Amino acid sequence: MLFLFNDVVFDLGDLNGVLRSGQIPLTLEQIETLTAAQLNGLVREAIFADPNIARTKPDHVRHLVALISFVAPGANALLAVRPEGAEVPAKVGLRYANVMLTTLASLWKDQQLGYLTPGQINDQVWLAA
Structure with missing residues (x-):
């Protein structure tokens, strides 16, 4: 399973395996009852703390992506941006x-080859969405 988080494509493999790995700091019960609003709060806090988290803490983001895929199964891409001067996580924009x-798959291939650019992602994903 592929998921685009900002400018990084993640391959989750088996979603259930990631969710049940024991590496996510939530119990299975908490995961199963996680709401979209709670999840958005977690993503906003992560981006607020580190706008480049997809590159600096990819394992952490992989777990966030797994939670997103579980809570919002139709989503497979997220653009999360902390605006300049944002003072609280609630100001982080999510799309x-x-x-x-x-x-x-094309983006994943280009990423693996070292050719993926933010402009390419913007053109193929966010301008098309």
């Missing part, structure tokens, strides 16, 4: 999308 698998 979800459902991107065609062929597009994500």
